[in-house]
Amino acid sequence: MKDTVSPPVLTLSDLTVHRGAAKILDRVSLSLAQGETLALVGESGAGKSTIATAIMRLLGDAKVEGTAELEGAGDLLALPEKQMVRLRGRRLSMIFQDAGSALNPAYTVGRQLVTVLRRNLGLSKAEARTRAVELFTSVGINDPEGRLSAYPHQLSGGMQQRVMVAIALAGNPDLLLADEPTSALDVTIQAQIVRLILQQTRARGASCIFVLHDLALASQACDRIVVLYAGQVVEAGPARDVLERHRHPYTQQLKSCVLEIGTEELNAPEGTVPPHDQMPKGCRFATRCPRALSRCAHEAPPLTPAAPEATSPLSHHFACWNPE
Numbered sequence: 001m002k003d004t005v006s007p008p009v010l011t012l013s014d015l016t017v018h019r020g021a022a023k024i025l026d027r028v029s030l031s032l033a034q035g036e037t038l039a040l041v042g043e044s045g046a047g048k049s050t051i052a053t054a055i056m057r058l059l060g061d062a063k064v065e066g067t068a069e070l071e072g073a074g075d076l077l078a079l080p081e082k083q084m085v086r087l088r089g090r091r092l093s094m095i096f097q098d099a100g101s102a103l104n105p106a107y108t109v110g111r112q113l114v115t116v117l118r119r120n121l122g123l124s125k126a127e128a129r130t131r132a133v134e135l136f137t138s139v140g141i142n143d144p145e146g147r148l149s150a151y152p153h154q155l156s157g158g159m160q161q162r163v164m165v166a167i168a169l170a171g172n173p174d175l176l177l178a179d180e181p182t183s184a185l186d187v188t189i190q191a192q193i194v195r196l197i198l199q200q201t202r203a204r205g206a207s208c209i210f211v212l213h214d215l216a217l218a219s220q221a222c223d224r225i226v227v228l229y230a231g232q233v234v235e236a237g238p239a240r241d242v243l244e245r246h247r248h249p250y251t252q253q254l255k256s257c258v259l260e261i262g263t264e265e266l267n268a269p270e271g272t273v274p275p276h277d278q279m280p281k282g283c284r285f286a287t288r289c290p291r292a293l294s295r296c297a298h299e300a301p302p303l304t305p306a307a308p309e310a311t312s313p314l315s316h317h318f319a320c321w322n323p324e
């Protein structure tokens with residue numbers, strides 16, 4: 001595990017998000033150490049993107065409760081919008097799922113990057129152009145000078161995503177949020193982009209929260225994993241503990257999916273996540289859980305350290321009444 005002595009860069013405490021009557025996130029707490037890469041994994045709809053978007057404070061009219069403390073900046077959820085505008089791009093950056101729709105089709109990618117560089121770093125036009133070429137080179141764009149004058153539609157999906165990575169890195173943020181940045185891409189390009197983001201994050205000593213579906217990729221690429229189910233954290237800890245010494249039956253099911261993928265047979269966990277208006281009062285996974293006890297339906301299990309003596313919020317935790 002990474003540094004557990006210096007204070008976390010980011011601490012979410014009881015982050016809860018409501019959309020109308022639906023509780024999309026329910027008391028999510030997690031910490032991110034300096035220089036750490038953390039993967040949020042779970043099925044579609046688990047709330048992974050909502051966590052990243054809540055940290056950026058881009059959730060629109062959803063009702064958000066809890067706190068998101070960014071070291072040296074305070075609670076992101078309580079800051080005036082003016083201060084958030086200053087933090088976005090400089091201390092926090094987000095890479096969105098679909099680069100094609102995140103880029104403005106009316107401007108060249110160079111102009112979009114230069115604008116971000118000038119705004120965030122206060123560079124002159126010429127300095128920003130030089131820096132743009134350096135950034136394009138560092139994210140693996142061939143002919144970086146030539147590509148500055150390309151419009152987004154003239155680039156492949158993989159190239160567009162590289163441009164988005166360059167834009168996200170432009171303000172030297174110390175926290176990068178990558179929301180499944182590869183889901184719109186060809187499988188062969190996906191691993192390249194994930195590797196690129198992690199390599200660039202690590203080279204800068206920044207921290208990264210990665211939204212991923214794939215537990216195997218998460219465990220290979222990231223230091224720590226948080227497993228989400230229906231808007232709640234069910235297991236969290238160092239990547240190897242979560243993959244190899246997991247205690248929650250849902251993590252086991254996600255892991256089995258991975259093994260099936262290895263044999264080319266995709267086997268999603270059985271059953272479906274209950275709709276928001278039919279969520280069990282107790283453990284939200286109880287309706288699909290092969291190990292459910294009668295108390296599971298009524299009593300929500302708290303996150304418990306896997307080693308009873310562990311006190312660090314970064315250590316291995318799980319929420320289950322009948323763990324593996």
Ligand SMILES: Nc1ncnc2c1ncn2[C@@H]1O[C@H](COP(=O)(O)OP(=O)(O)OP(=O)(O)O)[C@@H](O)[C@H]1O
Pocket residue numbers: 019024042043044045046047048049050051
């Ligand atoms: N703008 C929105 N309006 C209403 N409901 C939303 C909105 N965005 C997300 N949701 C709901 O919030 C829940 C969590 O969605 P979220 O996108 O965070 O999940 P996810 O784990 O990132 O899924 P995916 O892997 O498919 O992106 C889902 O039930 C989704 O339908």
